[in-house]
Amino acid sequence: xxxxxxxxxxxxxxxxxxxxxxxxxxxxxxxxxxxxxxxxxxxxxxxxxxxxxxxxxxxxxxxxxxxxxxxxxxxxxxxxxxxxxxxxxxxxxxxxxxxxxxxxxxxxxxxxxxxxxxxxxxxxxxxxxxxxxxxxxxxxxxxxxxxxxxxxxxxxxxxxxxxxxxxxxxxxxxxxxxxxxxxxxxxxxxxxxxxxxxxxxxxxxxxxxxxxxxxxxxxxxxxxxxxxxxxxxxxxxxxxxxxxxxxxxxxxxxxxxxxxxxxxxxxxxxxxxxxxxxxxxxxxxxxxxxxxxxxxxxxxxxxxxxxxxxxxxxxxxxxxxxxxxxxxxxxxxxxxxxxxxxxxx
Ligand SMILES: Cc1ncc(COP(=O)(O)O)c(C=O)c1O
Numbered sequence: 145x146x147x148x149x150x151x152x153x154x155x156x157x158x159x160x161x162x163x164x165x166x167x168x169x170x171x172x173x174x175x176x177x178x179x180x181x182x183x184x185x186x187x188x189x190x191x192x193x194x195x196x197x198x199x200x201x202x203x204x205x206x207x208x209x210x211x212x213x214x215x216x217x218x219x220x221x222x223x224x225x226x227x228x229x230x231x232x233x234x235x236x237x238x239x240x241x242x243x244x245x246x247x248x249x250x251x252x253x254x255x256x257x258x259x260x261x262x263x264x265x266x267x268x269x270x271x272x273x274x275x276x277x278x279x280x281x282x283x284x285x286x287x288x289x290x291x292x293x294x295x296x297x298x299x300x301x302x303x304x305x306x307x308x309x310x311x312x313x314x315x316x317x318x319x320x321x322x323x324x325x326x327x328x329x330x331x332x333x334x335x336x337x338x339x340x341x342x343x344x345x346x347x348x349x350x351x352x353x354x355x356x357x358x359x360x361x362x363x364x365x366x367x368x369x370x371x372x373x374x375x376x377x378x379x380x381x382x383x384x385x386x387x388x389x390x391x392x393x394x395x396x397x398x399x400x401x402x403x404x405x406x407x408x409x410x411x412x413x414x415x416x417x418x419x420x421x422x423x424x425x426x427x428x429x430x431x432x433x434x435x436x437x438x439x440x441x442x443x444x445x446x447x448x449x450x451x452x453x454x455x456x457x458x459x460x461x462x463x464x465x466x467x468x469x470x471x472x473x474x475x476x477x478x479x480x481x482x483x484x485x486x487x488x489x
Contacts, residue, residue: 146422147468149401149457150305153368158360165356172351180355181315183362188279188290190298190317192324195355196331196348199276199301202314203228205348206272206297209326210234215271218248219431219448221255225274226432229253238433240445245392246403246455256281257428258391259307259372259398261289270294276301279308280369282396289398290317297323302354305461307368307398308361310354371462372399378466379458382473387480389454401428405454410480414456417479423472426457 165176177195185193196202207215207229214235217225229236239248247257252271254262256278264270273295275281281289290298297320300306302313318324326343329336334345350358361368376399383390389405406414415425431448432438442449458472 145424147424147459147464147472148461149424149426149428149459151461151463152304152309153364153462154309155364157363158357161356161360162353165353168352171353173349174352176352176355176359177350180350180358180362183359184290184300184315185317187362187365188288188298188317190290190292191319192321193315193317194324194327194331195350195358196314196316197350198312198348199299199303199306199314200224200228201331201348202299202301202316203272203274204231205327205330206299206316206318206323207232207234208330209323210271210296212252212271215253216251217253217274218251218255218257219433219445220246220248220257220429220451221274221432222276222429223432223435223437224276225253225255226438238438238445241448241451243447246451256289257401258403259400260392260394261396264294271296273298275299276303276306277400278398279306280365281398284396292317292319296320297327302358302361305400307372307400308358308365310350310358310361313350313354313358368462369398372460373397375399375460375464375469376402378469379460379473382469383476386477388476399460402458402460403428403455404458405451406456406480408450408453411454411456413482414476414479417475417482418456421471421475423459423475424457427452427455428457 181193181195215229216237219238220241226236241248247262250265255274259277259281261281261283275289275298278289279300287293297316297318300315302310330345331348334341334343336342418425431452434442
């Protein structure tokens with residue numbers, strides 16, 4: 145594939161740092177993971193951070209440390225958001241999306257889709273923020289996503305598609321000392337002190353060489369965020385006048401994704417044209433409630449179901465060039481201009 149919807153940016157400084165870390169005597173459960181935790185906590189303005197093996201693990205830790213019995217979240221998210229809640233024995237309720245933001249409002253677990261910080265609902269305080277897309281994003285009041293001003297904990301993913309990567313990896317931030325201590329034990333077989341297992345726990349450790357990569361990537365975060373914003377701005381200019389729906393502009397977004405909505409009668413053609421042109425044909429997300437695991441029934445959340453039929457992610461990542469963007473726009477324009485095939489004709 146020529147152009148995936150997302151891709152990591154690894155340079156020679158990252159590679160040198162990881163190579164050096166691999167020749168150290170300690171390659172996991174060492175001091176660099178703690179350094180990375182402190183660096184992320186400082187970057188987002190939270191008191192504490194816990195590094196772990198994935199964004200899913202981060203959600204599992206946060207949900208397990210939460211003193212609640214249920215969550216409410218969006219159907220328009222990665223399955224991980226809900227699977228993690230189920231793994232912590234929480235009941236998970238799904239809701240429909242808003243037609244303009246494509247996010248859900250009355251939730252206790254917001255998902256900052258695309259890197260756009262969610263709008264705080266009037267009804268609930270947030271429990272856990274799923275900020276897998278939103279490292280580097282800022283709320284309208286200037287606080288960073290991750291500062292946990294309105295929530296108990298915030299979870300990040302360092303999957304290669306995200307703002308920064310550690311290969312696989314994740315982080316939870318919190319201002320709650322009790323939750324921090326519980327989450328550290330939960331990722332270490334329930335150990336609060338050496339040789340003392342005091343609660344249930346598994347192994348969600350991040351390695352030292354992943355943390356080294358995380359620190360090296362964090363040093364480049366402004367470069368990544370600036371480039372993503374520049375590319376998003378350029379898509380807005382390039383796609384102006386196209387018969388499609390663009391995302392809302394959000395000044396504080398980390399621009400993890402550039403999602404657009406194609407009229408339903410054109411969506412198949414656009415997908416086919418993308419595949420033919422070597423551009424990934426990706427929907428983020430297919431509704432969870434219509435998946436077999438959640439019952440597989442349509443009709444419950446009409447906004448999200450309409451969105452799923454129209455959504456496509458345009459490539460967006462720091463190493464994408466303006467020529468790549470022109471190519472995507474040309475392929476899209478060609479597909480939109482093509483005559484719609486009438487089925488059976
Ligand atoms: C919104 C959201 N939440 C959670 C996750 C899970 O993160 P990970 O893949 O690092 O486990 C993802 C995945 O990429 C995601 O997009």
